[in-house]
Amino acid sequence: MMADIGAHGGGRRVKNGHETLAASPGTTLAESLRQKLEEAIAAGHLEPGSRLDEQEIAQRFGVSRTPVREAFRLMAANNLVELRGRQGATVRSIKAQALIEMFQVMAELEGLCARLAARRVSQAWGAEIGKIHQRLVAAGETGDIDVFYDINQEFHEAIYEASRNTFLADQTRKLRNQVAAYRRRVTRMPNRIADTVREHEAIMQAILAHDPERAHSTMRDHVNLLGDNLLDFLAAFE
Amino acid sequence: MMADIGAHGGGRRVKNGHETLAASPGTTLAESLRQKLEEAIAAGHLEPGSRLDEQEIAQRFGVSRTPVREAFRLMAANNLVELRGRQGATVRSIKAQALIEMFQVMAELEGLCARLAARRVSQAWGAEIGKIHQRLVAAGETGDIDVFYDINQEFHEAIYEASRNTFLADQTRKLRNQVAAYRRRVTRMPNRIADTVREHEAIMQAILAHDPERAHSTMRDHVNLLGDNLLDFLAAFE
DNA sequence: ATGCCAATATAGGTATACATATCGACCCTC
């Protein structure tokens, strides 16, 4: 079922109770749609495997089919939807095997981020990541899963940036985005929060100690563990 | 300038001396266009930075603007063209800094391919890669640069496959494709052919010896060296 | 002469109309 994707955001409101869509000049409808839909997928409002009906979405946002189609093409290239010619678009459903493969790559890329970060970080960055980590710990104690998830994301994002390799950061972000729909579920697993905090500490120490190899391996292990947890989680369902 | 992109390929020929376009059923015009254009870019027929005019291309292939636009969107997501809203599409021009970053990632990904390959390859694969390598050596001696380039590609492709991680293989292929337009030029550099042969031998030995770490490092070095050469080459021009 | 503003042209963005392939339902046959 398609929940109320994009119910916030303040653009023009179109006539018949349609969803709103940012209409900032310089931006295009297709791009706005892509953002909205990707958010909806990442947030789990659009189930993997569910069909994306061009007309329905066009009506929902009060636009024609053309920008909707273009948004689909954009997302297809991000591996977020599958386009099977003449058979419509579906939210990409990732099989366990594919997830294993993706985590293997992601572990390597995030590991590279950490390695580069270890070589390049400044003192100021150390203070910043420290603050993020403190907030993560706090959220862990509160038990607010959604907040924890977001701060966790911030932590990794900070390391992407610290790698000072924008291409690498982009690639890693994209990949992270692809598995986001699945990843979110894992946060709710028994020891995941405590483990995450501990693993983040190890990563942080390695980076701040300017130890590239240790930064690499701790980060890689962290991502792989998450992947393992995710697979356990999926296995429990099917 | 736009050379004779897609002058070969045997689909229906459209009325007014247009380019041909494969019309295999089950495939879409947008997809066919994407392939043609990506080939043209990789082959260097479309210079980085050159403008892609929707109407011109539509006319050239005898289709409407719609599939052309969709092909652009598809390619944009592959990072092969840049779409600046309302300002048309251009073949992506990669700056030296970006190339450095991309090679850093590519080295890691190809390294991972090699590492996995070392763990997984069979005896049969060893024979096959050996044959490819022999052909590479032969082409090197002949001095046929284009053939050498293609066989070189085959060698790497064989390792992608051997990693048995289709996602990784896809990612690596895509990345390779993105720098293809630049990469081709490097093959013509003084010692590149001899170096390539030597480096490939080291990689091959490591993989066949089932030594993951050595496979990783030799491959990583190989890619990094190529990147360095490419940067030298570019530096000589600007 | 140079710089800024405005008007116009061009081309990308969007909407809609049309063609065609796929899927499902219903009927006929075995």
Added chain:
DNA sequence: GAGGGTCGATATGTATACCTATATTGGCAT
């Protein structure tokens, strides 16, 4: 009664017409 084939509905793929934003060029003012 079951299975297959055909016909029709629906949605995707494509074409085209229209709208609007951006760029360019020319004129005017400083």
